[in-house]
Amino acid sequence: MYETLQNPQLRDPMTTPPKPTPTTPAPPRLTVICGPMFAGKTTELISRLTRHAEAGRSIIALKPRLDDRYHPTDLATHDQRTHPALAIDAPADLLDHSADVVALDEAHFFTTGLHDAVMQLLARNSDVILAGLDRTSMNEPFGEMARLLIEADEIIKRTAPCAICGREAVHTIRLFDSTEDIVVGGPGMFENRCRSHLKSK
Ligand SMILES: [Zn+2]
Numbered sequence: 001m002y003e004t005l006q007n008p009q010l011r012d013p014m015t016t017p018p019k020p021t022p023t024t025p026a027p028p029r030l031t032v033i034c035g036p037m038f039a040g041k042t043t044e045l046i047s048r049l050t051r052h053a054e055a056g057r058s059i060i061a062l063k064p065r066l067d068d069r070y071h072p073t074d075l076a077t078h079d080q081r082t083h084p085a086l087a088i089d090a091p092a093d094l095l096d097h098s099a100d101v102v103a104l105d106e107a108h109f110f111t112t113g114l115h116d117a118v119m120q121l122l123a124r125n126s127d128v129i130l131a132g133l134d135r136t137s138m139n140e141p142f143g144e145m146a147r148l149l150i151e152a153d154e155i156i157k158r159t160a161p162c163a164i165c166g167r168e169a170v171h172t173i174r175l176f177d178s179t180e181d182i183v184v185g186g187p188g189m190f191e192n193r194c195r196s197h198l199k200s201k
Contacts, residue, residue, distance in 0.1 A: 028121075028126055029154065030127075030128045030130070031048070031153065032130045032131075032145070032154070032156070034131075034134035034145065035158030035159055035170060036169060036170055036172040037133065039158035039159055039160035040158050040160075041105075041131040042081075043079075043081060045061075046081060049061055049101065052127075057100035059100065059101045059102075059103065060086070060102055060103070061083055061086070062087070062093075062097065062103065063088070064087070065087040073085055073087045091110045091113035091118075092113060100127060103131075104128075104131070105132070107131060107145065108132035108145050112143070114143065115148055119151075133145070134149060139171065163192055163193060164194075164200050165194060165197060170192075171192065171195070174190055175189055175191060176189060
């Protein structure tokens with residue numbers, strides 16, 4: 001049931017938006033860059049971090065230690081771009097670092113505890129940028145990414161070409177038998193598929 005506005009002092013949010021007060025600092029923002037594999041998520045993360053650094057903000061880039069496919073610590077894209085980063089073992093390790101902007105690549109590898117850690121970073125007034133898969137290759141939400149997506153101030157959803165038809169795809173399938181959510185791998189182990197070719201061999 002809806003309450004009727006009786007008090008004329010009360011602001012009707014539908015008709016009278018509040019005026020921004022210039023003296024109020026901007027609230028911290030959560031940005032999530034998601035999409036399938038090989039979709040340029042890390043490239044977008046590096047680009048955003050670079051822009052923040054150029055604007056004079058302190059930045060730190062982190063990644064799960066689990067992900068050492070291309071470089072043991074740096075952020076690395078599938079096309080060999082890199083950016084200095086630190087490897088961490090658990091989501092709580094995010095809280096050991098303070099910066100205006102804290103970025104975490106391959107965020108989906110942390111399947112539990114990430115939401116709490118991100119909320120604490122935001123409470124400390126750090127902007128947070130996460131990049132990672134939003135769904136598993138079994139087409140389920142990946143770890144806590146769905147919770148983080150509904151918390152996000154900004155979502156960048158990338159796509160990549162379907163391996164069968166070349167159209168934009170948001171699904172990644174695995175080309176081997178396994179039911180594990182976390183399998184660190186690259187081209188040859190996974191393929192992106194559009195909705196039409198999700199089940200094609
Ligand atoms: Zn297709």
